[in-house]
Amino acid sequence: MGRGEALFETKRAKGREVYKVFSSTIFVGICLIWFYRLKNILGREEEEEEIGGRWAWIGMFGTELWFGLYWIITQSVRWSTVYRYPFKDRLFLRFEDKLPGIDIFVCTADPTMEPPTLVINTILSVMAYNYPSEKLSVYLSDDGCSDLTFYALIEASRFSKHWIPFCKKFKVEPRSPQVFFDQCSNPEDNVDLQEWVAIKELYEDMKMRIESVITRVAIPEEVKSQHKGFSEWNSEVTKGNHQPIVQILIDGRDSNAVDNDGFRLPTLVYLAREKRPHRLHHFKAGAMNALIRVSSEISNGPIILNVDCDMYSNNAETIREVLCFFMDEERGHQTSYVQFPQNYNNLTKHDIYSNSYRVVNKIEQCGIDGYDAALYCGTGCFHRRESLCGRKYTEDFKEDWNFENRRNMNRTVSELEEASKIVATCSYEDGTKWGKEMGLVYGCAVEDIITGLTIQCRGWKPIYYNPEPSAFLGVAPNTLEQALIQHKRWSEGMFQIFFSKYCPFFYGHGKIKFGAQMGYCIYLLWAPNSFPTHYYLIIPSLCLLHGIPLFPKLSSPWVLPFAYVFLAKYAYSLVEGLSCGETIKSWWNLQRTWMIRRTTSYLFAFMDTIIKQLGLSQTTFVITSKVLDDGALKRYEQEIFEFGSSSSMFTILATLAMLNLFTLFGGIMKLALDMQGGRLEQLVLQIILNALIVMVNIPIYQALFFRSDKGKLPSSVLLLSVFLASMACLMPIY
Numbered sequence: 253m254g255r256g257e258a259l260f261e262t263k264r265a266k267g268r269e270v271y272k273v274f275s276s277t278i279f280v281g282i283c284l285i286w287f288y289r290l291k292n293i294l295g296r297e298e299e300e301e302e303i304g305g306r307w308a309w310i311g312m313f314g315t316e317l318w319f320g321l322y323w324i325i326t327q328s329v330r331w332s333t334v335y336r337y338p339f340k341d342r343l344f345l346r347f348e349d350k351l352p353g354i355d356i357f358v359c360t361a362d363p364t365m366e367p368p369t370l371v372i373n374t375i376l377s378v379m380a381y382n383y384p385s386e387k388l389s390v391y392l393s394d395d396g397c398s399d400l401t402f403y404a405l406i407e408a409s410r411f412s413k414h415w416i417p418f419c420k421k422f423k424v425e426p427r428s429p430q431v432f433f434d435q436c437s438n439p440e441d442n443v444d445l446q447e448w449v450a451i452k453e454l455y456e457d458m459k460m461r462i463e464s465v466i467t468r469v470a471i472p473e474e475v476k477s478q479h480k481g482f483s484e485w486n487s488e489v490t491k492g493n494h495q496p497i498v499q500i501l502i503d504g505r506d507s508n509a510v511d512n513d514g515f516r517l518p519t520l521v522y523l524a525r526e527k528r529p530h531r532l533h534h535f536k537a538g539a540m541n542a543l544i545r546v547s548s549e550i551s552n553g554p555i556i557l558n559v560d561c562d563m564y565s566n567n568a569e570t571i572r573e574v575l576c577f578f579m580d581e582e583r584g585h586q587t588s589y590v591q592f593p594q595n596y597n598n599l600t601k602h603d604i605y606s607n608s609y610r611v612v613n614k615i616e617q618c619g620i621d622g623y624d625a626a627l628y629c630g631t632g633c634f635h636r637r638e639s640l641c642g643r644k645y646t647e648d649f650k651e652d653w654n655f656e657n658r659r660n661m662n663r664t665v666s667e668l669e670e671a672s673k674i675v676a677t678c679s680y681e682d683g684t685k686w687g688k689e690m691g692l693v694y695g696c697a698v699e700d701i702i703t704g705l706t707i708q709c710r711g712w713k714p715i716y717y718n719p720e721p722s723a724f725l726g727v728a729p730n731t732l733e734q735a736l737i738q739h740k741r742w743s744e745g746m747f748q749i750f751f752s753k754y755c756p757f758f759y760g761h762g763k764i765k766f767g768a769q770m771g772y773c774i775y776l777l778w779a780p781n782s783f784p785t786h787y788y789l790i791i792p793s794l795c796l797l798h799g800i801p802l803f804p805k806l807s808s809p810w811v812l813p814f815a816y817v818f819l820a821k822y823a824y825s826l827v828e829g830l831s832c833g834e835t836i837k838s839w840w841n842l843q844r845t846w847m848i849r850r851t852t853s854y855l856f857a858f859m860d861t862i863i864k865q866l867g868l869s870q871t872t873f874v875i876t877s878k879v880l881d882d883g884a885l886k887r888y889e890q891e892i893f894e895f896g897s898s899s900s901m902f903t904i905l906a907t908l909a910m911l912n913l914f915t916l917f918g919g920i921m922k923l924a925l926d927m928q929g930g931r932l933e934q935l936v937l938q939i940i941l942n943a944l945i946v947m948v949n950i951p952i953y954q955a956l957f958f959r960s961d962k963g964k965l966p967s968s969v970l971l972l973s974v975f976l977a978s979m980a981c982l983m984p985i986y
């Protein structure tokens with residue numbers, strides 16, 4: 253392999269031309285549907301008089317117009333799919349002795365929802381990367397400012413002396429100890445049995461110590477005496493009100509900081525940035541910006557990896573692969589960040605809450621990448637420090653990869669800590685560009701997406717890379733409520749971007765490609781999908797009950813576009829899903845999940861966005877919990893829907909389900925009594941639609957009527973939903 257060969261390659265997906273032809277036929281179908289609606293609304297007056305439902309028809313037109321336009325937007329990312337291939341052997345030949353320093357940021361925010369053992373497993377997995385340890389620096393940002401998390405990190409720093417050499421010696425994968433021991437309850441062939449038993453025991457002991465401290469709530473005095481850092485937690489410190497805390501637990505420059513085999517350890521730093529009441533802290537974006545500054549004082553690596561506390565490294569080689577995208581002589585200097593997909597290790601077989609995002613990860617993200625606009629998704633992302641800190645891309649930009657040049661070797665640990673505290677105060681950002689043009693952008697619940705967009709608009713070209721096996725694995729929300737809360741935050745944050753000055757069509761105009769602008773809008777417009785979906789779930793069913801036809805009759809040729817668009821779209825979606833690794837059942841679950849998200853999370857997100865636009869409330873960030881009680885966990889594993897409370901979201905779901913049940917039976921009964929063949933022919937499509945909705949809702953009926961476990965829907969929800977659905981059925985339709 254000679255010098256100068258590219259360090260990575262980009263390939264375009266095949267078969268896109270065929271797809272373009274196919275999607276054009278769907279487009280024709282959609283236009284015909286629009287035409288049919290318009291024609292009927294405008295020119296059907298006499299007939300109208302007797303059947304009624306004019307407004308219902310107008311609503312159908314509006315709904316189908318929206319769905320059609322939204323479908324067009326989703327096409328952009330299917331026309332330009334690219335795949336990336338790094339060559340890490342070439343990197344090895346050219347750069348092995350010149351590898352740069354890497355700074356790794358892990359964010360945590362709450363010791364109960366994000367247990368310290370989970371956090372340190374992530375920390376240990378990234379400390380153990382197959383990379384020169386003295387060039388790695390790992391930073392934990394603790395927005396919970398919890399001495400329990402701090403204690404766990406001290407324990408992890410000690411355990412790492414055993415864990416890192418063990419991983420490197422036996423090429424262990426994955427390098428999260430918990431996951432590693434869970435996955436192989438018997439040591440594999442390549443691992444020495446004695447050493448395996450010894451290290452497992454050390455791990456279990458450590459875990460027990462951490463958990464026993466957690467159950468005792470307060471840290472025992474004898475533990476506190478082990479480290480000076482505990483003195484920071486005096487009686488006045490609370491989560492939302494405390495001084496900045498920076499503790500360098502391992503100083504990678506120190507020649508005494510070595511593991512059991514005598515090799516240098518990575519730097520390890522604990523950070524709790526200052527927080528004060530009445531001071532906005534900007535959630536994760538604020539934490540990340542503090543991390544950027546603190547790390548620039550301590551290690552100042554040119555590349556920053558950022559992971560959420562649950563996203564452990566699943567492949568020890570990842571850093572070298574990523575460096576190919578940054579260090580390629582030809583194109584590397586354009587790369588701002590390399591984003592990996594968010595994958596999870598706690599998915600069930602048929603993915604009941606549709607957390608796998610297989611099509612998004614394998615097609616849509618690659619499609620946006622094809623327009624040089626890979627999305628930044630907040631975790632599993634390697635950034636170039638310069639581009640993240642607001643630098644504009646210029647052709648002559650050249651990174652200084654030299655490790656020694658960048659790092660301050662002379663300052664003592666306490667000098668570094670003091671300097672870091674200054675940049676981690678609340679007031680440090682006052683009057684600066686942090687949160688606007690520097691670092692992560694403030695004021696949006698999806699700080700990641702908006703930040704990625706601004707970086708692209710500064711001329712950089714990010715990369716999306718989806719290797720096998722996954723580079724990172726995390727914890728997906730495993731109750732319905734958690735999943736919906738997450739989607740509410742996401743869809744709200746994204747819709748807010750659409751309305752802000754960052755709307756890709758304006759902000760990105762002339763800076764990113766039009767396809768990319770459309771690609772962004774697939775996600776930015778999640779929230780407004782809620783109304784048309786509600787409409788389609790309610791009105792055709794009610795009209796069925798009232799005998800008002802909304803679709804062409806079966807013998808009319810106008811049935812064809814409806815049937816074609818529906819069948820072609822769903823058949824394609826199924827094929828696409830299966831090709832990305834969905835099962836038929838998980839695909840079916842996905843259709844249900846979309847319905848549920850759109851009718852609940854997106855509805856609330858839409859309304860809250862409007863309220864925020866009016867200036868009536870502030871951005872918040874509701875953290876998704878990563879723990880579950882045993883009963884709920886068991887139900888999750890058995891793929892039984894978890895409700896268990898009477899939240900308003902569940903009431904909406906139950907009401908929609910009951911309504912469709914009533915209208916289906918009511919509508920069919922009425923038809924049967926009527927005995928008019930012509931009527932039936934006119935309402936067939938509505939019956940089919942209504943029946944499909946009922947089928948999708950089966951788990952909700954089970955939770956309402958047939959279950960007795962804790963995760964069922966409470967009877968108060970049943971009563972309320974029956975009441976609301978009946979009222980809706982009594983409503984006249986115009």
Ligand SMILES: O=c1ccn([C@@H]2O[C@H](COP(=O)(O)OP(=O)(O)O[C@H]3O[C@H](CO)[C@@H](O)[C@H](O)[C@H]3O)[C@@H](O)[C@H]2O)c(=O)[nH]1
Nearest residue numbers: 359360361395535536539560561630631697698738875876
């Ligand atoms: O005030 C806060 C709130 C959250 N976090 C951290 O942010 C991360 C993501 O929070 P989580 O509750 O797990 O939300 P998810 O929906 O799983 O996060 C996804 O979506 C977020 C944007 O909504 C991105 O920030 C995340 O990176 C992305 O994984 C976690 O590590 C938290 O500890 C903070 O550091 N400070």
Ligand SMILES: [Mn+2]
Nearest residue numbers: 560562727876
């Ligand atoms: Mn998460």
